[in-house]
Amino acid sequence: MFFAGKIRDGIQFTTASGVAISTSLSVRNGAQEMIKVENLTKLFGTKRAVDGVSFSVERGEVLGFLGPNGAGKSTTMRMITGFIPPSGGRVSVGGFDVAENPIPAKRLIGYLPENAPAYTDMTVSGFLNFAAEIRGLRGDAKKKAVGRAVEMCFLTTVLHQSVETLSKGYRHRTCFAQSILHDPDVLVLDEPTDGLDPNQKHEVRSLIRRMGETKAIIFSTHILEEVDAACSRAIIIDRGKIVANGTPQELRRKSEWSGAVTLCVKGVAAPAVSAKLYQVPFVNRVSVVEEKEGRVVVSVFPKANAGANRELARAIGEAAHDWQIEQLQTEEGRLDDVFRSITMPDTVKEGAK
């Protein structure tokens, strides 16, 4: 009898709804990889849209996905969410293989597609209720989920308006609300701030950062400041390949500007300043930014292996101690500079063909 009871328990567990199983699994996984992408490849005809991309995202991590237009960002995201099948490689979400076991994997995902599509013939509340129902939410749970998403996305005023009549920002937020409705463990957001005004952009960024504490989030963007505002890690992808992967600080260090010192002095001529600065150790290049009203502003770039950049600033400070220093500042490195230096040469080549 005891044995039979055991078996029945086991059966009950396996036949329990997929939601229950997946929740227990994701809890067990804890801080482990929620999204795992291995050697992902997608061919469109002979064009390699995505070419051997591998990365993983853990719970509590916000991954920024950067890259020029047509780099393969959206294609990668579509493969992660199971919309298009990969030509090669594997994606697993919360331990479920997206190709072999799509339904439990999709349950864990909230997805905001590019251009934020929504059924134009429905009202906002109708659309969100539909999304909740298809996510398996009913009755009170549905009501609560929709209410929470509406509140988080500030949709209360347009709740009974048809999606067709909404402005772009509201339509965008409606689709965003749909993606966070079921409080998913994994969020995949394709350009979540596209088409929003600066206030809304700020709102969405802080929302992403807040949700990123408990979820695994991956979002794509063109806007580099967003990487600083919301990401714990960033990947730069160009022509289907990952060309950089690291925290925003790490990426910034790749910049020529990383560790560069900007100096503003008064009462000296520019040639004299640069001649003197070239004698300072670690200095690779000195460039005069501006010379106006007796003030000279120069940027001093360190050698690649200069290491501790505070030393450069100190050395420059010593070299310039008999001038009148108005400003002495160490740069942190610029993301847009890294982005351009990594992706630009290829884009230019492509254009020249």
Add this chain to the structure above:
Amino acid sequence: MNTWANIKTIAKRELGAYFTSPLAYVFIVIFLLLCGFFTFMVGGFFERGEASLVRPFFDWHPWFYLFLVPAVGMRLWAEERRVGTLELLLTMPITSWQAIVGKFLASWLFLGLALALTFPVVVTVNYLGSPDNGVILSGYIGSWLMAGAYLAISCITSAMTRTQVVSFIISVVACLFLILAGFPPVVRMLEGWASPWFVDAITSFSVITHFEGFQKGVLDSRDVLFFLSIIGFSLFSTSVILRGHRAG
């Protein structure tokens, strides 16, 4: 259990979409006007002097559906692809089969509703005489199955394109073929030069041939199977086409 819940949710949304747009009302009004006009004016309902709906009413259905059903079905997938909601729908935790069946069922139920609203014709014929209501019922069942077959074909063409008009035209042509294959003048022409087995093979593809049994009050399982297999095959083709689009 879960499957049906998903299908129901999708069907409910789709039906709602018909009635929030003018499409549903325009369709129903035009369908009823056509039915009334052809039955009483062109079909010579009163002149026949018999209490039957076969010739004056059901005979026209294959031709009404030729234009009306593709108009209902053309938006099913073309619109989803154009607006981009297809991506949303297929990344939800449902299978593409559930989406296909749900959307098809919604449209089919809608067509059933339009068909059911022709009930005044039945009332009239019952008031004026005493028709065989079993025959009328089987005619209605056949008509609804035929509408389903047309609709499933519209599903394929709708999945093939982003443009509703293109979808409409292709499915009208495909449905026209299914009618003409059994249209008496065409059959007579074929008999003139083709061998009987070939004529049989062609006419057995026609909706008219299979609809005839229903009109006579015969619920032949072969006829039912014919329409159901067209529906099954078309929905399967739809799923293949949708998968093809996603694979790129």
